[in-house]
Structure formats: C-alpha cells, structure tokens
Amino acid sequence: MARKILFNIFAWMVVLMVAFPLFWMLVTSVKPQFELFRRPPSMLPETVTFEHYWRLLSDTNFLGYFWNSVILSTATTFVVVTIATIGAYSLVRFRYRGRETLAFLVLFTYLLPSVVLILPLYLMLVELGLSNTITSLVIAYTTFALPYALWLLRSFMAGIPEDLESAALVDGATRLGAFKDVILPQLLPGIISTALFTFILSWNEYLYALVLVNSDESRPLTTGVMNMLISSFNIEWSLLMAASVMMSVPLIIVFAFLQSYLTRGFGAGGVKG
Amino acid sequence: MRHIMAKQQQTLLERRYSMLGLFLIAPTVLVFCAVIVYPLISAVYLSLFKIFTPTLEGSWVGLDNYRVLLSKGEFWTSLRANLIWTVGTLSLQIIFGVGMALVLHQNIWFRSLARSLILFPYFISTVVAVLVWKWLFNDLYGILNHLMITAGLIDWPIDYLGSMPNAMISVILVGAWKYFPFVVIAVLARLQSIPDQLYEAAKIDGAGPIARFFDITLPQLREVLVVIIMLRAIWDFKEFDLIFLLTGGGPVTSTQTLPLLVYKEAFALNQMGMASAYAVIMMLIMLGFMLVYIRRTRSEES
Incomplete structure (x- = not known):
C-alpha cells in the first residue's frame, strides 16, 4: 500500500514537471507586470489580472492574426479532407494500374522535408501572383496535409469490413450509393479525427507562413505572434504568454471534448505508419 | 453460353x-x-542554376553548386550539428517516452488527466513551446535559473541559448520535451495489447519486475520501437521551426542544422540555386531512411 502511494506521488511529480512550462505560461499571463520581475518569483499569482489579455485584443493585431489562422486552417482542412476521403476510398477499394505506385508516393511525400518543396513553391506562387495571400498558404499546406490525411484515412478505410459494401451492392446499390450510405457513416469517426489532425497541423505551421506571407493582412498566428516578439523594443513576456494561451485555446477545446478522436488518429497513422 | x-x-x-x-x-x-x-x-x-532571390534572375552553372557545397566547411558542420541534434533528441525521446509509458500503464490516480497533460506539449504550436521556453530560460527573470540557484546546483545564471555547448543541449532538451509524447502514446497502445498471461507465467517462474521488463516487455515492444525510431529520426532530422525559433542556428552556426542552412542560403544570402542544392543533398541523405521505412511499412501490409 505504501509502495503504491509512493509510486503515485513519483508518477505525478514527473507528470507535473512535464506540464510545468504550460502551467508557468498560464501563471505568467495573469500576473500583473510588477509581480513578474519580483525575486523570488511567486509560484501562484498574488493578484490575478486579465489586463494583458485585454491589451492583446485591443492594442495589437492579435485578433486579425487569429482570424487569418481560423480561415486558413478551416479552408485547408476542408479542401484536404474532401480530396483525401474520395482518394483514400479509391486507393483502398478499387483496382487499377498505378495504384501501388501512388500509395508509395503518398507515403514518400508524407516523409518529405518541406524545405525541399518550399523554394520551388515560393517561385511558383510568386509567378502566379499569389504571394502574400491566404490562398497561397492553403496551396502550400496541402503539400504536407494531403499526404498526411490520405495516409490516415487510408488506414481508417482499410478497417471497414468489405462485406458491408458488397451486401449493399448485391441489394442493387451503385458503387457511389454504397459509398454514401455505407462507407461514409462508418468512416465518420476517422474523418473527424483526420480533420482534427489536419486542422492542428495547419494551425501550428510556421515555415511556409514565414516564407510566403510578408504582410500583416494575411499573416497567421504563428508568424504574427513571433513578429510581436521580434518587433517590440522590450519584450513583454506577460503579453506573449497571454498570446500563447490564446493561441492554444482551440487545442484546449479539442482536448476537453474530442480527445478520443485524437487517440484514434494516433493509432491509425502514427504507429502503424 | x-x-x-x-x-x-x-x-x-x-x-x-x-x-x-x-x-x-x-x-x-x-x-x-x-x-x-x-x-x-x-x-x-x-539547383543547377545560380539564382539571385530578390530578382529571381538565374544563370546555368551545372553541377557547380554541388561542387562548391561539398568543399565548403559549412555543409559539413551543419550536417554534424544535424546529426548531433537528431541522435541527442531522439534518444531522450525514446528513453523518456518508454519510461513514461510504463508509468502511465500502471493504475495511477487520475490516469486520464495525467495522460492529457503528458500529451499536451506534442500538440501545442512550436511557436508557443519556444516562447514559453525562452521565458523559462530568461537570464534575468527566468524561473529555471532561479530554481537551479536556489537548489544550489549553480552559482551564477546560465546562458542557456547564447553559448556552446549550452545552446545545443537546450535545443535537444526542448525537442525531447516537445516530441516524447508521441513515443508515449505509441508505446502505451502497444503495452495495452501485451497479454497478461505472459506476466503471470513469469511471476510464477519467480521473475522480478526488472527481469520481467527485459524478458517480456522489451521484446514485445521491439517492433513498435523500430517503427517509432525510424519515423522520429526522419522527422527530427528535418526539424526547422524549433531550432530556428530557439537559437536561429546560433551562437554563430553551432546549432545550424541543414534545414536552417537551406533557409539562410535562400532568404538571407539570397542564393536560391545554392539553397536548392543544399535541399536536394539533404533529401538524398534522408532518402535511405525513408526508403527503409517505406519498404518496411509496405511489407507489413501485404
């Protein structure tokens, strides 16, 4: 019994150490400025203030960046998941020449470093006159999001028993009818989990946003917030921590309500490969 | 008929x-x-051209870029930094990840809460992770220096990111913190599928917890560990955001890995053609790993 308690205390100490940076981010964001530079630092804020959040929303372009990120990630997720769902259906359930090569290509690009693609993509998007637009980022994000989504959905699709579809076909359904009525409902949890991963991936992306967008109008959160750090004369940590917390809000929501979908996605894509 | x-x-x-x-x-x-x-x-x-980034004007140079880069010291120092970073952060991820998975596999209090907390660093944006760690590392007001001085581990504040080898160690540690949850989840899923009878039988045979770990758990985990190591090695090798944002490759070029070199060459030195050559070489280095991983995955499927 005592051993069990000791083990629990040990386990939780490790967990809390891992989570400490995030706790400290939260604490710093609600501390008044004068308390921030006190020695020794207070572990819990003596007075809780939301002034930094207020300043973030009223004095900086944070909301603009936030909105850009919402549009960008939603658009990317929508485009990528739509293409990948029918693509994965085709890859798993149809036979034609080149199918294996394509599956190989998907896995290959899933592992491909983005610095290889970023230079030609940059040139291409400049030539198309799309630089500094959110559209250019949606296009660039498909380079990593589409192989990823295809790979995830492919293994979700492979988990649906083929008999269900055959039964519907025997009953006189067309292939597409069976897809809509039999496969899609079965695939829904997989689609949700793929959409969540794609959204998070786009929400967090930094390199393409750094290279392709150089105007505050279409800058997403990642580069926008980093710009706040670089361009300010003296770094205001509490403001930056408030921005970090706000930036993680969508994630916290996913974690609170949809965590089972995340774990499922991990099982399909991360481990099996 | x-x-x-x-x-x-x-x-x-x-x-x-x-x-x-x-x-x-x-x-x-x-x-x-x-x-x-x-x-x-x-x-x-x-990569066969010499291109000036702002004007995008280029002239054919053939394989000259490759000849230059292979004879330049910067490529080799970057490759070295890249390997140190990859091996360092990957080994820590695996050790912490397996250890944490073993802990979370036990029936501890509020297990699902603990699991969420562990998972969180993996899902937050690298930008957020870097900002938080820069604040923790801050030389004057950072909590890390304060805690270490209070504990008597150091006498003076440490410069975590501005000097060597501290910068490399810090980057490796932050990388391990950010990416070890991936290992935890993958290993945890595998642990849950090891049949209990194996452990029961070993217990009857008188095997202690350590013997049980080496005789049952580790062999059972071997397959999944190989996959995780390959996947993470590929991902860590091409990591850009974390290192770029933490140190920018510095001090001087001591944490400048190949992806950072590509970026610098293209957008700071304005040599788009040379940068492409670096990118292509980097891809060739990774190709071996990628093909091994792909072949393995494919053979598992069929």
Missing part, C-alpha cells in the same frame, strides 16, 4: 469500377502533380 455472358458482364463491371476508381483518385493525382511532383523536379532543376 450464359456462363460466358456472365463473365463478360463481370469484366465489363470491373472495367467500369476501375474507371470510377480512377475518376475518384483524379483530384488527388492532380494536386499531387501540381504541388509536390512538379516542385520536387524543379528543386533539382533549380
């Missing part, structure tokens, strides 16, 4: 099906060609 007709009908149906299959894969193929295959080919093509 009827038999033949049925067969003909079947092949007709099959042909229609494969047409439908091609139709459904068409959007994927189109997008792949436009944003992946075409850029990939033009990356190789660009």
Whole structure:
C-alpha cells in the first residue's frame, strides 16, 4: 500500500514537471507586470489580472492574426479532407494500374522535408501572383496535409469490413450509393479525427507562413505572434504568454471534448505508419 | 453460353469500377502533380542554376553548386550539428517516452488527466513551446535559473541559448520535451495489447519486475520501437521551426542544422540555386531512411 502511494506521488511529480512550462505560461499571463520581475518569483499569482489579455485584443493585431489562422486552417482542412476521403476510398477499394505506385508516393511525400518543396513553391506562387495571400498558404499546406490525411484515412478505410459494401451492392446499390450510405457513416469517426489532425497541423505551421506571407493582412498566428516578439523594443513576456494561451485555446477545446478522436488518429497513422 | 455472358458482364463491371476508381483518385493525382511532383523536379532543376532571390534572375552553372557545397566547411558542420541534434533528441525521446509509458500503464490516480497533460506539449504550436521556453530560460527573470540557484546546483545564471555547448543541449532538451509524447502514446497502445498471461507465467517462474521488463516487455515492444525510431529520426532530422525559433542556428552556426542552412542560403544570402542544392543533398541523405521505412511499412501490409 505504501509502495503504491509512493509510486503515485513519483508518477505525478514527473507528470507535473512535464506540464510545468504550460502551467508557468498560464501563471505568467495573469500576473500583473510588477509581480513578474519580483525575486523570488511567486509560484501562484498574488493578484490575478486579465489586463494583458485585454491589451492583446485591443492594442495589437492579435485578433486579425487569429482570424487569418481560423480561415486558413478551416479552408485547408476542408479542401484536404474532401480530396483525401474520395482518394483514400479509391486507393483502398478499387483496382487499377498505378495504384501501388501512388500509395508509395503518398507515403514518400508524407516523409518529405518541406524545405525541399518550399523554394520551388515560393517561385511558383510568386509567378502566379499569389504571394502574400491566404490562398497561397492553403496551396502550400496541402503539400504536407494531403499526404498526411490520405495516409490516415487510408488506414481508417482499410478497417471497414468489405462485406458491408458488397451486401449493399448485391441489394442493387451503385458503387457511389454504397459509398454514401455505407462507407461514409462508418468512416465518420476517422474523418473527424483526420480533420482534427489536419486542422492542428495547419494551425501550428510556421515555415511556409514565414516564407510566403510578408504582410500583416494575411499573416497567421504563428508568424504574427513571433513578429510581436521580434518587433517590440522590450519584450513583454506577460503579453506573449497571454498570446500563447490564446493561441492554444482551440487545442484546449479539442482536448476537453474530442480527445478520443485524437487517440484514434494516433493509432491509425502514427504507429502503424 | 450464359456462363460466358456472365463473365463478360463481370469484366465489363470491373472495367467500369476501375474507371470510377480512377475518376475518384483524379483530384488527388492532380494536386499531387501540381504541388509536390512538379516542385520536387524543379528543386533539382533549380539547383543547377545560380539564382539571385530578390530578382529571381538565374544563370546555368551545372553541377557547380554541388561542387562548391561539398568543399565548403559549412555543409559539413551543419550536417554534424544535424546529426548531433537528431541522435541527442531522439534518444531522450525514446528513453523518456518508454519510461513514461510504463508509468502511465500502471493504475495511477487520475490516469486520464495525467495522460492529457503528458500529451499536451506534442500538440501545442512550436511557436508557443519556444516562447514559453525562452521565458523559462530568461537570464534575468527566468524561473529555471532561479530554481537551479536556489537548489544550489549553480552559482551564477546560465546562458542557456547564447553559448556552446549550452545552446545545443537546450535545443535537444526542448525537442525531447516537445516530441516524447508521441513515443508515449505509441508505446502505451502497444503495452495495452501485451497479454497478461505472459506476466503471470513469469511471476510464477519467480521473475522480478526488472527481469520481467527485459524478458517480456522489451521484446514485445521491439517492433513498435523500430517503427517509432525510424519515423522520429526522419522527422527530427528535418526539424526547422524549433531550432530556428530557439537559437536561429546560433551562437554563430553551432546549432545550424541543414534545414536552417537551406533557409539562410535562400532568404538571407539570397542564393536560391545554392539553397536548392543544399535541399536536394539533404533529401538524398534522408532518402535511405525513408526508403527503409517505406519498404518496411509496405511489407507489413501485404
């Protein structure tokens, strides 16, 4: 019994150490400025203030960046998941020449470093006159999001028993009818989990946003917030921590309500490969 | 006769099906060609030119870029930094990840809460992670220096990111913190599928917890660990955001890995062609790993 308690205390100490940076981010964001530079630092804020959040929303372009990120990630997720769902259906359930090569290509690009693609993509998007637009980022994000989504959905699709579809076909359904009525409902949890991963991936992306967008109008959160750090004369940590917390809000929501979908996605894509 | 007709009908149906299959894969193929295959080919093509980034004017230089980069010291120091970073952060991820998975596999209090907390660093943006760690590392007001001084571990504040070897160690540690949850989740899923009877039998045979770990748990985890190590090695090798944002490759070039070198060459030194050559070389280095991983995954499937 005592051993069990000791083990629990040990386990939780490790967990809390891992989570400490995030706790400290939260604490710093609600501390008044004068308390921030006190020695020794207070572990819990003596007075809780939301002034930094207020300043973030009223004095900086944070909301603009936030909105850009919402549009960008939603658009990317929508485009990528739509293409990948029918693509994965085709890859798993149809036979034609080149199918294996394509599956190989998907896995290959899933592992491909983005610095290889970023230079030609940059040139291409400049030539198309799309630089500094959110559209250019949606296009660039498909380079990593589409192989990823295809790979995830492919293994979700492979988990649906083929008999269900055959039964519907025997009953006189067309292939597409069976897809809509039999496969899609079965695939829904997989689609949700793929959409969540794609959204998070786009929400967090930094390199393409750094290279392709150089105007505050279409800058997403990642580069926008980093710009706040670089361009300010003296770094205001509490403001930056408030921005970090706000930036993680969508994630916290996913974690609170949809965590089972995340774990499922991990099982399909991360481990099996 | 009827038999033949049925067969003909079947092949007709099959042909229609494969047409439908091609139709459904068409959007994927189109997008792949436009944003992946075409850029990939033009990356190789660009590397044969000397291109000034702001004007995008180029002149053919053939393989000169490659000749120059292989004889330049910067490529080799970057490759070295890249390998140190990858091996360092990957080993920590594996050790912490397996350890944490073993802990979370036990029935501890509030297990699902603990699991969420562990998972969180993996899902937050690298930008957030870097900002938080820069604040923790802050030389004057950072909590890390304060805690270490209070504990008597150090006498003076440490410069975590501005000097060597501290910068490399810090980057490796932050990388391990950010990415070890991936290992935890993957290993945890595998642990849950090890049959209990194996442990029961070992217990009856008198094996202690350590012997049980080495005789049962580790062999059972071998497969999944190989996959995780390959996947994470590829991902860590090409990591850009974390290192770029934490140190920018500094001090001087001591944490400058190959992806950072590509970025610098293209957008700070304005040598787009040279940067492409670096990118292509980097891809060639990774190719071996990628092909091994792909072959393994494919053979597992069939």
